[in-house]
Amino acid sequence: MKQLVSAPALFVEAGICLILGLLLAFLYAPVDASTMGYSQKIFFYHAPIAETALVAFSVAFVAAILYLRSQDPKWDRLGVVCVRLGLLFSVLVMATGMIWGKAAWGTWWDWEPRLTTFLLVCFLYVAYFVLRSAVEEEQRRATYAAIFAIIAFIDVPITFFATRFLPAGMHPTVITIGGTGMPGSMFVSFFISMIGMTLLLVALIRRDLGVEELKDRVADLKNTIGG
């Protein structure tokens, strides 16, 4: 039972990677040569968090499809956990993005494709929880949540594409198909931070899954006693 709710090894590994990434970012990677200077260091957290949020939503998307196919509640649990964590990471992306925006561009907010898309992502996945709370019957709740998770996930890239129709923004494109546009030392630090953040996500998913399973088990036990 205890095993279910804690995955300490993963947390430790994630922590080591994140701290190492941070140290490398400040001590090894060069200070940004353009106007940004030290404020660019937040990039080593900002971008990995964004990547992790997208990973979480992708897993939720796959879990939703698997749920609709199998009606197995374990996929619903995975979906909820991933959406919840994805939402948390999205809020962090916005927060770090705004701090960086203030430092680099002199403004907290810019109606720019990526920021705007993440704002909508937040609204979408908050709506996911509103939807869940509005349905009482368990199976129906899981089904609707899965449908919504699928549609929301499809909508995100479309929204991102649509925001390109708006007047251009200031966000740089760092990683393109041609390469990363980063010096090697910067890339190493970035890569380690990214691994750390992804490990953290996996650790959190495992822990939350354990919690959700326990919740279900408690509910079952209550029903048994009550019934």
Next chain:
Amino acid sequence: MAILRKDLIRELRTREMLISMILFVLLAMVIFHYAFTVKEGADLTYFTGGMLWVTFIFAMLLGLNRSFAQEKDERCLDGLLLCPVDRVTIFLAKTAGNLIFLLIVQVVAVPVFTLFFVQRSYVADLLPFVVVLLLADVGICALGTLLATISMNTRSRDLLLPIIFLPLIVPVLIAATGATTLIFAEGAGLGGLLARVLFLLGFDVVFIVAAYGTYDFAIGE
């Protein structure tokens, strides 16, 4: 087809939904006029596209809620579900019905908005305008019908629909508003709107397919 006919006949007999939707549109126009006339003789041409699409989307929300509330209240939906038709047929019929209502609303709203707000003639660009209108409408109705089916089966019903519908419809709003504004204000032809038109087409295809795949689950047992 029969479901579509039933919805249309029902509406034509009572006219309650259409009348309130059209009234809503006219009232929205008056409200927008007061909200946006920031100084004497301000030219609102650049805002008209945005006003129109905001109005259509909110009018559609009203319509979507009604179209399923009726089914639910009178337990008509149970009857529909007992019919020996594919569930997806119900989706297509409902979408078509909503599309027709939206088009009727637009037939009233567009000339009125144009008359009051647009200060140059766009008769020459009527064709691209109609294309944009139809493509955006299909997207709004397909996605709206799917989400309304979900929301009517929940506890909060009409309260939930805007919360799940509005964030999802933003891409259509961006593309349609941009295209309409270009037509109204700058007289862009179909060539200048190509990217947006293709985008709207893509949106329609993606969400009709997505709704097609999930509607069976949405409408329930």
